Amino acid sequence: MHVRTLTGHLAVAALLSLPLLSGEAVAAVPSADAAGVPAAARVLTYDASGSAEFRAAVDRGAAIWNESVEGAELRPATAGQRANIRVLADDGWPRALTTSLGNGTVWIGRQAVDQGYDTVRISSHELGHILGLPDRKPGPCSSLMSGSTAGTACTNPYPNAAEKAEVEDNFGEAAGSPSAVAERVPVLVED
Ligand SMILES: [Zn+2]
Numbered sequence: 433m434h435v436r437t438l439t440g441h442l443a444v445a446a447l448l449s450l451p452l453l454s455g456e457a458v459a460a461v462p463s464a465d466a467a468g469v470p471a472a473a474r475v476l477t478y479d480a481s482g483s484a485e486f487r488a489a490v491d492r493g494a495a496i497w498n499e500s501v502e503g504a505e506l507r508p509a510t511a512g513q514r515a516n517i518r519v520l521a522d523d524g525w526p527r528a529l530t531t532s533l534g535n536g537t538v539w540i541g542r543q544a545v546d547q548g549y550d551t552v553r554i555s556s557h558e559l560g561h562i563l564g565l566p567d568r569k570p571g572p573c574s575s576l577m578s579g580s581t582a583g584t585a586c587t588n589p590y591p592n593a594a595e596k597a598e599v600e601d602n603f604g605e606a607a608g609s610p611s612a613v614a615e616r617v618p619v620l621v622e623d
Contacts, residue, residue: 474603475505476534476562479515486540486551490519493555496589497563500596503603504534504563517562519555526554527622528561533606536562536618544623548584556589561621564602565595579623 480490494506509515518537525543530536538558545551557579561567571578573586576595582588591599 474503474607475507476516477507477509477513478517478519478559479509479513480519482518482520483540484521486519486521486545486555489551490538490540490555492552493557493559493589496552496556497559497591497599500591501563501599501603503600503607506559517559519558525622526558527620528558529618529620530562530564531618533564533602534562538562544580549580550584550587550589552589553587556591557623560591560595560599561619563599565591565598567621567623568595 478490478494480487483490491508494508497504497506506517516535519540520537521540521542523543524539524541526539526541526549528536528538538555538561540551540554540558544554553576557576560576565577567579568575568577569579570581573582573588574592575582576588576591578586
């Protein structure tokens with residue numbers, strides 16, 4: 433009888449300690465390094481409100497990255513929220529200005545769309561630059577970062593295995609060493 437009561441008390445104590453333990457686990461996840469530099473955000477918000485007729489293609493491009501990698505997740509920014517990535521439409525050639533890993537501006541240029549290039553592949557390709565991928569030209573259609581060199585008939589919007597692995601590496605390294613992100617300089621990549 434006495435033993436049963438004691439066991440009951442221990443069980444209650446164990447249950448009560450659970451919320452405290454999970455709270456400590458959350459607090460232990462680092463949000464900044466010792467120098468106060470924010471760690472690279474795994475969740476990256478994008479603002480496609482300026483992407484005009486390409487908005488659906490941009491959303492599809494973001495969804496493709498979310499299906500393809502674990503290290504980064506692209507989410508539409510909420511109204512008034514400062515987004516990591518701005519996506520705009522203009523009449524130039526598609527390009528991306530990456531200010532740091534996961535941050536920058538993408539232009540979905542109508543010049544390439546008018547020539548027949550696929551809007552989802554363009555969107556996914558330019559977002560790939562923001563996720564730290566360089567162009568790989570010339571290259572086959574199976575490569576997302578081969579860009580326009582794969583020709584207008586190529587509509588593949590998916591990164592290949594190497595491209596996926598490179599993005600995973602980029603965000604894995606960034607999480608382990610935030611200074612690696614801070615040292616990156618802005619890079620403008622056309623197409
Ligand atoms: Zn490119």
